[in-house]
Amino acid sequence: MKIDLPDIEPLLAALTERVAALAEAEGPSRCTLVGIHQGGAWLAQALQQRLGWQDAPGTLDIAFYRDDLTRGGLPDAVRPSRMPLDIDDRIIILVDDILYTGRTIRAALNELFDYGRPAAVRLAVLLERSGRQLPIAADIVAAPIDLAPRQRVKLRGPDPLHLVIEEASP
Template identity: 65%
Template structure:
């Protein structure tokens, strides 16, 4: 994914990376180191920005978002572990825009899977999976990072 990001973007002093808790942060930490991005790594917890928390429940371990840089006119690499419905990414972008106006946002995701509900597209994808409606993929970690595929009972 780091090589794909380097090929796709001109990474410079205006580039910043933001990971979405929790799996996206684990991936972002590794990418941030590999790419040598100057700005500190930002993290988002989008729990209060979701439009589906009444259906899936509120995460009992809400973490604070940390954006240790201004977003205005920055090129943001937004990192998540799994792109499924698109709702997490929509919520993350809503939160980012509450902090400022980035010049651009590129989504990097470890896994892109079937089941999109919103017109969200990743710019960089590590792995594409076709899963059935009752199947879920989860990143476990942080050390080591492993992918699990589960079937709803």
């Protein structure tokens, strides 16, 4: 199955427009971007710049919150999470690159709530594909993507951001 990947710029423009509309509805001063390492952190940074928001986005490394640690152990690189001082009563716009099974988002929510109690968490993703294993849905999706079962799409970057297709091992 040959997949033509969408161009990153129109995806970023769509994501920015939808995040801006969400922030306007929620009240921009109440909103905080938080990206999931690695691709979501790159996207949160790009969104922050495109939206002109002054505060740097927070970042989450979910390595210690994953449900597959017993299968593969810790990843080679664990980065520190960085959050704003106070997320209580804020609208957190959680940003990730690809929504697939929902397990990454579950782990991110677990870590996020270790930092406080936000008023709400909204999920913004660049791409969404079928195959959900948990009842998790994005509030904002730049575009859906259909892939063969053994294919994965990855965001590479950070400069420039681009998408690639990888074949999963059997």
